[in-house]
Amino acid sequence: MPSFSLHWILTIDDVCNRFVPTKTNRRRLYIYNTVRSSLKAIIEKREKEVQSGKSHNEDLLGLLMKSNQEEQQGNKNSNKGMSTEDMIEECNSFYFAGQETTATLLTWTAIVLTMHPDWQEKARKEVLEVIGKDEPKFDQLNHLKIVTMILHEVLRLYPSGSLVRETNKKTKLGEYTIPAGAQLLVPLQTIHRDTEAWGEDALIFNPERFSEGVSKASKDLMYFPFGWGSRICLGMNVSMIQGKLVLAKILQNYSFELSPSYAHGPTMPALVLQPQYGAPMILRKLS
Numbered sequence: 278m279p280s281f282s283l284h285w286i287l288t289i290d291d292v293c294n295r296f297v298p299t300k301t302n303r304r305r306l307y308i309y310n311t312v313r314s315s316l317k318a319i320i321e322k323r324e325k326e327v328q329s330g331k332s333h334n335e336d337l338l339g340l341l342m343k344s345n346q347e348e349q350q351g352n353k354n355s356n357k358g359m360s361t362e363d364m365i366e367e368c369n370s371f372y373f374a375g376q377e378t379t380a381t382l383l384t385w386t387a388i389v390l391t392m393h394p395d396w397q398e399k400a401r402k403e404v405l406e407v408i409g410k411d412e413p414k415f416d417q418l419n420h421l422k423i424v425t426m427i428l429h430e431v432l433r434l435y436p437s438g439s440l441v442r443e444t445n446k447k448t449k450l451g452e453y454t455i456p457a458g459a460q461l462l463v464p465l466q467t468i469h470r471d472t473e474a475w476g477e478d479a480l481i482f483n484p485e486r487f488s489e490g491v492s493k494a495s496k497d498l499m500y501f502p503f504g505w506g507s508r509i510c511l512g513m514n515v516s517m518i519q520g521k522l523v524l525a526k527i528l529q530n531y532s533f534e535l536s537p538s539y540a541h542g543p544t545m546p547a548l549v550l551q552p553q554y555g556a557p558m559i560l561r562k563l564s
């Protein structure tokens with residue numbers, strides 16, 4: 278396993294910074310409270326609808342509430358299952374874990390495909406061969422091999438974030454001894470660009486490396502944009518399907534190139550790796 282650096286991320290400074298009432302922290306708190314109260318209102322409205330027999334269980338919130346209700350009834354104990362607070366947190370997690378990540382995956386994919394028009398063309402050719410100009414169908418998306426290779430290569434070079442882990446006891450990790458309660462950052466960008474794992478062309482966009490699947494793309498399987506193990510991303514398959522669907526629809530209808538005002542500057546202002554100066558693009562409608 279190639280070595281990578283472990284960064285201690287929670288320092289006294291971080292803790293203080295989070296609680297000092299700076300302009301950014303006040304805005305953060307304002308957004309946090311606004312999101313929570315609007316989620317609370319949505320949940321309470323839905324609870325009333327369910328009680329009056331109006332609501333369907335088709336969306337995520339409906340399914341969450343249905344399973345919660347079954348849990349409570351099954352246990353004949355209203356303390357079991359989730360509270361409204363728990364449900365707010367669940368909705369929060371799904372929204373923030375799912376929305377920004379998939380949106381930035383698509384943004385980086387569009388950027389990279391303008392930088393590599395040959396791959397844009399290959400992807401479009403595949404989409405037109407497999408789907409034509411029709412509305413994409415679920416099983417057709419599973420046949421988009423080149424598009425899948427491209428998405429994997431984008432997630433390798435521009436993974437959404439890094440993984441954070443906390444030791445619950447004193448732990449030996451390779452040559453390091455880590456005390457209990459330490460937070461560790463597993464830097465995906467560094468691991469995904471490690472030449473020992475990926476070869477000398479590790480920094481180059483080359484979807485071909487995924488042509489035989491994820492397991493053969495790197496030495497020692499050094500690819501985990503969706504995490505690994507028991508906490509692996511719950512939305513991994515959904516986001517890949519969404520990515521293929523949106524990309525297929527764009528490729529069917531438009532060719533795209535970067536605007537001359539584009540400046541490359543990946544940055545991570547919060548949790549997700551984003552293009553610092555946006556992604557201005559020129560789209561041309563295809564006949």
Ligand code: HEM
Pocket residue numbers: 370371374375376378379382436437438439440441502503504505506507508509510511512513515516
């Ligand atoms: C390109 C899109 C996405 C990327 C790159 C991504 C990446 C990740 C990563 C790296 C983790 C942390 C895993 C770990 O700590 O080991 C994670 C967790 C999670 N993701 Fe995603 N994600 C994406 C889309 C989604 C979507 C669409 C959803 C929901 C519909 C979602 C829901 C979650 C949830 C609920 C967790 C927490 C899992 C747990 O702690 O048990 N993600 N994701």
